[in-house]
Amino acid sequence: MGTAKRWARGGGRRRSTRGQRLRVGAPLPGAGACCSAAVGKYLMVDIKTRFAPSPTGQLHVGSARTALFCHLLARKMGGMLLLRIEDTDRARHVEGAVERIVDDLKWLGIDWDEGAGVGGDKGPYVQSQRLGIYTKHVEKLLDAGLAYYAFETAEQLAGLRQTAEAEKRSFIYRRPDSLPTRGQAEAVKAEGRPAVVRFKTPGEDVAIHDEVYGVVTVPGDQQDDFIIMKADGWPTYHLANVVDDALMGVNFIVRGQEFLGQTWRHKLLRDAFGWPEPRYAHLPLIMDMKGRKLSKRDGDVDILSFRKAGYLPEAMINFIALLGWSPGNDRERFSLEELREAFDIDRLNKTNAKFDRDKLLAFNTAAIAEADEDRLLVAFEDYLSLNETPFPAGDTAMLRRLLQVNKGFRTFADIVSKSGSLFVADDAVEYNGKAVEKVLAKNDGDGWAVLAELRALLGACPWTGEALEKLLGEFCTGRGLGMGKVAQPLRVALTGGTISPAIGETLTLLGKDKTLSRIDRCLALART
RNA sequence: GGCCCCAUCGUCUAGUGGUUAGGACACCGGGUUUUCAUCCCGGCAACAGCGGUUCGAGCCCGCUUGGGGUCACCA
Structure with a gap:
């Protein structure tokens, strides 16, 4: 009936x-x-x-x-x-x-x-x-x-x-x-x-x-x-x-x-x-992306792994909600709260879905961009509690600074790879061979030369973002150089590689003493 | 192998008989930027195949093919 x-x-x-x-x-x-x-x-x-x-x-x-x-x-x-x-x-x-x-x-x-x-x-x-x-x-x-x-x-x-x-x-x-x-x-x-x-x-x-x-x-x-x-x-x-x-x-x-x-x-x-x-x-x-059943044996497909890798729960939720369900239109960004409202069991579909990490990453990037600083701080602290990083976990002012200076990061792990070297001991900085070659040694050591000149100027400069930016700007115009020709040698000297926050931020984050000592250490490298 | 289920871009999907088949990710190209990332613009790209039903099929039916699940003193 x-x-x-x-x-x-x-x-x-x-x-x-x-x-x-x-x-x-x-x-x-x-x-x-x-x-x-x-x-x-x-x-x-x-x-x-x-x-x-x-x-x-x-x-x-x-x-x-x-x-x-x-x-x-x-x-x-x-x-x-x-x-x-x-x-x-x-x-x-x-x-x-x-x-x-x-x-x-x-x-x-x-x-x-x-x-x-x-x-x-x-x-x-x-x-x-x-x-x-x-x-x-x-x-x-x-x-x-x-x-x-x-x-x-x-x-x-x-x-x-x-x-x-x-x-x-x-x-x-x-x-x-x-x-x-x-x-x-x-x-x-x-x-x-x-x-x-x-x-x-x-x-x-x-x-x-x-x-x-x-x-x-x-x-x-x-x-x-x-x-x-x-x-x-x-x-x-x-x-x-x-x-x-x-x-x-x-x-x-x-x-x-x-x-x-x-x-x-x-x-x-x-x-x-x-x-x-x-x-x-x-x-x-x-x-999984090969079409095989995603199992616990597959390794890092567990929630804790993503949490440790620097993902936001709101991104995870949003992403998995769209695996087997869709709202019926072109919308795909949802908060948990919005999902509770939009969910409809009649819109569940029957076909198996593949777990696409690239899309998850994109969702995470977007979720981070949308989150306010307080929210990010809580998540960042959670991330730090689960990982060994060089950052001062208890220094919330510094953590906020890192969040600001690294805008555009995709996972919290990006902050570590981009700014981590600024918090390690000077002798723990490892120089990337390729970076040294390309930025410092190439063209008869132009980079080394810029670095040596900068060393003297920096030593006499008040250590504020404004003063430093001004100094670098004048240095560039004075030499007819693009900022890239100046910032990159500094980056390599200071972090060992070519990636770091904006150069002014990098300098102030590092501090005067470490900046000078790292430049010296790097310059010494040129003579060997 | 038996039984069951599924089938739209590489991926997640929208689509309920008449659409230039839409969006997102990825990818490619271009732009912004002192690096990376972000961001912006543009492009590439799909109805598995074959039969029906119908004036008309991505949408309905059947078959084929492909994929998945299950056949435990595991859940």
Whole structure:
């Protein structure tokens, strides 16, 4: 009935229209629909989304985007976002990973209403603290005859799988003709042999209704009796995830597309427990530039790496928001606040996206240009706290000065490469061979000559920006030289290379003593 | 390999039967600038292919090709 109509669009392209928006307010089979609220002119059931990461390492850009979309959906619809930690694989658990994830989410500006870090009345929100709940639910299934014990070892299964592969068949676990009784299972466990619990899959086609992909049907003959409880007594992802979503009142699941082909398991499990279906929105995947799935193993695609590399969270957010979503027009610069307003689940697209670092860099450059100094100072200090740099981290006046003098920088790391040498010891300055050759030695040592002359003038000059600029300007006109012919030799002498802030700034930042001593040191180089 | 999903510039994307197929990044060229970066201007560049449906297809359907996901006692 209504259901059929609601999903009638099938796999076709969905675009936002008034008519479709109304669909949002249609009566939902969603769990935990305790109340409804009028938002704008649409009546809708309150939604509750969740972000459920596994604490196996860093939060990477793919997970961050999922969290962002969950957050945006909840905020836009006036719903709730819940954070749950899925750590049922105690072998892969990484110490400190939960704190890492929470910290990265906070840095990005993504907040949530319930769960890890903020509490709530449906907890605990860490799966390793909910074992009893899962056990109880597995028992229910066992008692109802909807699940059964199986005793194959992991090795035996691997063997069967290998055989199947050799015969070019896909391996699907075959349910034994006679299932063990609870007593037999206890006996096996008592012997120390492994026993897992498998779900008794009906074997009928299952249709999943997805907000992004439409109706996806998985043939019954492709379904296996998947494991819901491992031999170590812990539930598998499928069981724990479904149980928790239901018990915690989650009615809108947003997650990566890699789960789409497995959602039939979740639907079957919900059916078995008699729980209503939530709404699903699977997100297209984020790939690397070679088109391969972006994974945590890919190295620096985790949020912390970008933070350490000098990126602004607002740029990260803006960029990842556009991976799989677009507003429908030519606009692409958004603050988190603006995204919360503009986000529309109907505008999610289905095609995988490649993670283009060049574009991220461009967004970061723009975000930096738009940010005011106070904002930049906070971010700069955060950057400095995560990196070893020659800068005096506690000297905010100096940090502000660096921000001003380096205008146009693309990441905070640019400030280090452009101004860092001004803060190291004189003898730590390394001269770049090419720069020395091109700027100082070339043309019979014109550069050296300019430097020597400047050394004397500088020594007698009051050390203010104005006086120095004036001195250099007069020097240039007096010699008929362009500023480049004067500033560059100085740069090389002072920093070892050709890159530094405007020459007047470079001189005042360095100070008179260091300027003179570095020129002397450089001049000495000419005589060797 | 089975099953499922996807398909517009190199990349992110706009496009809901009639458009010179738009924007952004990258790239190329030019300009501003004492270096680098920033900034400004201009340019290059796409509907995977083949069949249908239609007066008319990037938009609808099918096939082919290509890409991806999934087939774990990981999530």
